[in-house]
Amino acid sequence: MGRIVLENVTKSFGDVEVIPPLDLTIEDGEFAVFVGPSGCGKSTLLRLIAGLEDTSSGKILIDDADVTAVSPSKRGLAMVFQSYALYPHMTVRKNIAFPMRMAGVSDAEQEKRIAAAAKALNLTDYLDRKPGQLSGGQRQRVAIGRAIVRDPSAFLFDEPLSNLDAALRVGMRLEICEMHSRMETTMIYVTHDQVEAMTMADKIVVLQAGVIEQVGSPLDLYHKPRNVFVAGFIGSPRMNLFSGPEAAKHDAATIGIRPEHTEVSTTEGTWKGIVGVAEHLGSDTFIHVHDTGLADTVTVRIAGDIAVSHGDTVFLTPQAGQIHRFNADGLRID
Amino acid sequence: MAIVAQTSRFSKIAWPIAAWAVGLLFFFPIFWMVLTSFKTDADAVKPEFLFFFTPTLENYLNMTENYDYWRFAANSVICSVFATVFTLFVGIPSAYAMAFNPSRSTKDVLMWMLSTKMLPAAAVLYPMTFITKNFLGIFDTHFLIILVLSLINLPIVVWMLFTYFKEIPKDIIEAGKMDGVNTWGEIREILVPLAWGGIASTALLCFIFCWNEAYWTVRLTTTDAATLSKLIEGNRAPEGLFFGRLSAVSTAAVGPIIVLGWFCQKQLVQGLTFGAVK
Ligand SMILES: Nc1ncnc2c1ncn2[C@@H]1O[C@H](COP(=O)(O)OP(=O)(O)OP(=O)(O)O)[C@@H](O)[C@H]1O
Ligand SMILES: [Mg+2]
Numbered sequence: 001m002g003r004i005v006l007e008n009v010t011k012s013f014g015d016v017e018v019i020p021p022l023d024l025t026i027e028d029g030e031f032a033v034f035v036g037p038s039g040c041g042k043s044t045l046l047r048l049i050a051g052l053e054d055t056s057s058g059k060i061l062i063d064d065a066d067v068t069a070v071s072p073s074k075r076g077l078a079m080v081f082q083s084y085a086l087y088p089h090m091t092v093r094k095n096i097a098f099p100m101r102m103a104g105v106s107d108a109e110q111e112k113r114i115a116a117a118a119k120a121l122n123l124t125d126y127l128d129r130k131p132g133q134l135s136g137g138q139r140q141r142v143a144i145g146r147a148i149v150r151d152p153s154a155f156l157f158d159e160p161l162s163n164l165d166a167a168l169r170v171g172m173r174l175e176i177c178e179m180h181s182r183m184e185t186t187m188i189y190v191t192h193d194q195v196e197a198m199t200m201a202d203k204i205v206v207l208q209a210g211v212i213e214q215v216g217s218p219l220d221l222y223h224k225p226r227n228v229f230v231a232g233f234i235g236s237p238r239m240n241l242f243s244g245p246e247a248a249k250h251d252a253a254t255i256g257i258r259p260e261h262t263e264v265s266t267t268e269g270t271w272k273g274i275v276g277v278a279e280h281l282g283s284d285t286f287i288h289v290h291d292t293g294l295a296d297t298v299t300v301r302i303a304g305d306i307a308v309s310h311g312d313t314v315f316l317t318p319q320a321g322q323i324h325r326f327n328a329d330g331l332r333i334d
Numbered sequence: 335m336a337i338v339a340q341t342s343r344f345s346k347i348a349w350p351i352a353a354w355a356v357g358l359l360f361f362f363p364i365f366w367m368v369l370t371s372f373k374t375d376a377d378a379v380k381p382e383f384l385f386f387f388t389p390t391l392e393n394y395l396n397m398t399e400n401y402d403y404w405r406f407a408a409n410s411v412i413c414s415v416f417a418t419v420f421t422l423f424v425g426i427p428s429a430y431a432m433a434f435n436p437s438r439s440t441k442d443v444l445m446w447m448l449s450t451k452m453l454p455a456a457a458v459l460y461p462m463t464f465i466t467k468n469f470l471g472i473f474d475t476h477f478l479i480i481l482v483l484s485l486i487n488l489p490i491v492v493w494m495l496f497t498y499f500k501e502i503p504k505d506i507i508e509a510g511k512m513d514g515v516n517t518w519g520e521i522r523e524i525l526v527p528l529a530w531g532g533i534a535s536t537a538l539l540c541f542i543f544c545w546n547e548a549y550w551t552v553r554l555t556t557t558d559a560a561t562l563s564k565l566i567e568g569n570r571a572p573e574g575l576f577f578g579r580l581s582a583v584s585t586a587a588v589g590p591i592i593v594l595g596w597f598c599q600k601q602l603v604q605g606l607t608f609g610a611v612k
Binding site for chain 2: 050051052071072073074077078079081083085086087088089098099102103146150
């Protein structure tokens with residue numbers, strides 16, 4: 001079990017309010033991802049749930065029990081830190097055994113669970129090494145091993161993959177997803193990488209300056225961003241946002257169109273512009289179009305077989321029904 | 335290029351010479367003390383026997399016969415060991431709390447602790463003697479000496495430990511919390527093993543300070559709890575006629591600590607540079 005509820009939680013450091021009153025429910029077994037720009041309070045929120053920071057006001061419930069005043073060691077949660085935070089003076093085996101030893105698990109049971117975790121995480125050959133003798137990816141797996149053996153009611157991850165190189169990151173991402181579908185335990189995952197958020201989450205929580213901008217499934221957020229901030233934050237490359245006369249034509253203060261929802265033609269279309277830099281990603285090519293009179297640059301995705309080069313004139317046409325409209329307060333108009 | 339080569343050749347010679355000079359300068363008083371301890375009191379003041387004299391063990395034999403050196407030594411060991419243990423017992427949790435759960439006033443508390451070292455000992459000598467003798471009845475007891483040695487060393491011990499603990503990543507302590515350890519468990523299982531080098535050098539330094547402390551141990555004891563400092567003090571004669579005897583007593587008093595320091599050199603250097611050498 002692991003249903004986590006935050007009720008009216010706030011957090012201030014001195015006079016600075018980092019988290020204004022906030023309500024959030026994470027259902028049992030859910031994979032929730034907190035995303036947002038740097039400094040928006042993702043880690044703080046996670047640490048409040050963990051108990052590593054005290055709330056300034058409000059309540060935190062785990063499985064309907066009020067844990068606001070309960071120490072982190074008694075909340076039954078496991079955490080994986082960005083820095084791995086392994087115990088440098090203990091071998092991998094002792095690191096993984098540590099939480100079980102503290103919980104008074106019998107030696108035989110410890111051995112069994114260590115063997116199982118080591119096998120699942122490919123650590124069997126490294127059990128007698130110290131953390132200093134491992135690579136970054138191996139250390140991260142030890143940290144995960146240490147978290148899973150104690151069978152917590154929820155896992156908390158704070159940017160666990162950001163110290164790894166790109167290839168390893170993709171691999172570990174899949175491993176964590178697989179672990180989640182196998183164990184069906186609640187996971188809360190903090191990242192500022194919206195690709196990680198989109199690929200892993202059941203539920204994404206978008207934060208800005210401590211405020212929840214939107215909560216929803218990845219596709220909810222992609223298709224129906226609640227406001228301009230979420231529209232610009234979710235999706236890669238970013239959604240193009242225009243205000244001014246073009247927006248007024250659609251009865252909105254701001255309109256947005258994603259790069260992948262724009263048709264490009266060399267002969268005719270709604271908006272006219274000049275081709276700037278092209279980015280080739282292999283499967284897709286994104287071009288930046290200037291002088292459209294809409295915004296400084298408009299990014300669009302083109303099929304690989306359209307030949308346009310720097311300086312060409314192109315015409316852009318938004319796909320029907322793919323224009324997002326927002327009012328003067330930045331909120332979505334449906 | 336030439337200049338670089340020259341300066342490096344120069345510094346290759348000059349630095350070792352300077353280091354040896356400073357080393358010898360510091361070592362000289364000890365050397366002189368040991369040398370004098372093998373002279374008779376009469377020879378000790380005669381310039382013609384500065385380096386060449388007939389060595390004698392008379393001073394050392396006298397010492398064990400006349401003043402019961404071993405009783406003073408035992409008192410020194412008891413007081414220094416217990417004071418060091420007690421200081422660490424109080425200092426480790428204090429430094430832990432300040433390093434990992436700092437509050438707004440942690441810096442002030444640290445400064446305040448240090449400021450107690452700025453109080454001139456002479457200013458509280460009379461009240462200390464008076465109160466311990468007439469009210470508490472603990473004058474000249476091991477308890478009093480252990481307490482006093484602990485208290486005068488506590489600020490410096492807490493400061494040193496604090497500096498070491500600061501170097502331990504906070505994440506590791508927090509990981510411990512998440513893994514279900516309580517505060518004592520954190521200290522025992524994580525903090526102490528990780529800061530072992532720092533704790534050992536702090537303990538050693540504290541022990542040396544306790545061993546050599548003279549101001550209070552001389553003034554708050556008469557016989558029962560008198561330490562080696564008191565023994566040295568007792569052999570001081572205003573006329574300066576007993577240099578041989580005094581040197582022998584002093585050598586016997588600082589001997590154990592010098593031997594101990596010699597064996598723990600590495601730890602000591604690390605301790606005194608506050609973890610800068612890692
Ligand atoms: N111990 C602290 N004392 C004072 N302010 C803090 C403290 N910890 C965090 N803050 C502030 O709270 C805000 C949120 O910090 P937090 O670490 O939660 O951000 P984040 O979203 O995790 O950012 P990042 O993606 O860079 O890790 C920041 O403005 C930060 O400066
Ligand atoms: Mg963070």
